[in-house]
Amino acid sequence: MMFLVVGWILSLGTDNTLIPAKEGTKKLSSNQKKVSVALIALISLLLINSPIEPYYSGLGLNEKGILLGFGLMMFLPPFNILNWDDSHKIPYEIIFLFGAGFAIANAFTDTGLADQLAAWLQTATNLPPLMLLVLIAAIVTFSTEITSNTALISMVLPVIYAVTEQNGLDSRLFMMVATICASYAFMLPIATPPNAIAMSSGAVTVKIMARYGIIFNVIGILLITLTATVYWQAFL
Incomplete structure (x- = not known):
């Protein structure tokens, strides 16, 4: 209900004409595929790490460490997506x-x-x-x-x-x-x-x-x- 309300209010006074989608879809680049794999792996690890009492106690890993590790992984092989100059854009x-x-x-x-x-x-x-x-x-x-x-x-x-x-x-x-x-x-x-x-x-x-x-x-x-x-x- 909130999605509908927010969308409706923000659309007031605007042109609601739908823009037709461009024909054809570009394939994911090599770097985009790497980031997609990293995100899926991160989400999976966070889910596995979380306890579900009383059925599953979780891995017990530090979530901050997991998130920091995946962020730093973007700088390292085999990803090599970011370099140190990118840190200035944060x-x-x-x-x-x-x-x-x-x-x-x-x-x-x-x-x-x-x-x-x-x-x-x-x-x-x-x-x-x-x-x-x-x-x-x-x-x-x-x-x-x-x-x-x-x-x-x-x-x-x-x-x-x-x-x-x-x-x-x-x-x-x-x-x-x-x-x-x-x-x-x-x-x-x-x-x-x-x-x-x-x-x-x-x-x-x-x-x-x-x-x-x-x-x-x-x-x-x-x-x-x-x-x-x-x-x-x-x-x-």
């Missing part, structure tokens, strides 16, 4: 933005803000379940605009689980909503690397991104609440 400002998101998320825990959030949610459990669902969706959606979604959800899920379990609510439903909302990063470039890449291109300003992003956030909160109460709740 958009380091995007890396700093992404790192800032992790830093802010870590500050949530170190300053005790996460505990304060848990205490605040505890008092909010007096609200009707539907209102509490909207509240959690809104908190996570707007928090992910200034933090990394991975770091945010790893901090928020234990809080939501503890609060909902203590009050006899369905913790799975609330955690599913929070997990999806952690990816509703539409407003700011710091929210997610694709946003930062879009802004660094110069085609999108922060003002435009925020203006459309807040619309997507509100629609996303309403849609995820509707999906949770009408569809997910029937199967949990």
Whole structure:
């Protein structure tokens, strides 16, 4: 539903004429084939490395090391795709933005803000379940605009689980909503690397991104609440 909504809103005021595809398709070059093989191998290794409790314990390899190793592999035989001069083309400002998101998320825990959030949610459990669902969706959606979604959800899920379990609510439903909302990063470039890449291109300003992003956030909160109460709740 969000794909349809986002596509429709972004298409308003534009020429929706479809451009016919060019006849014929170019074959993949040697380097393109190498990168494709490396990506497939990386995805496969990450899946195998991840534990699936209680059935599979995973390989236990450091994911950061895996990602760094595959990146460095592009410089080495038999790939030989990149050379040291290519390192000057890396958009380091995007890396700093992404790192800032992790830093802010870590500050949530170190300053005790996460505990304060848990205490605040505890008092909010007096609200009707539907209102509490909207509240959690809104908190996570707007928090992910200034933090990394991975770091945010790893901090928020234990809080939501503890609060909902203590009050006899369905913790799975609330955690599913929070997990999806952690990816509703539409407003700011710091929210997610694709946003930062879009802004660094110069085609999108922060003002435009925020203006459309807040619309997507509100629609996303309403849609995820509707999906949770009408569809997910029937199967949990």
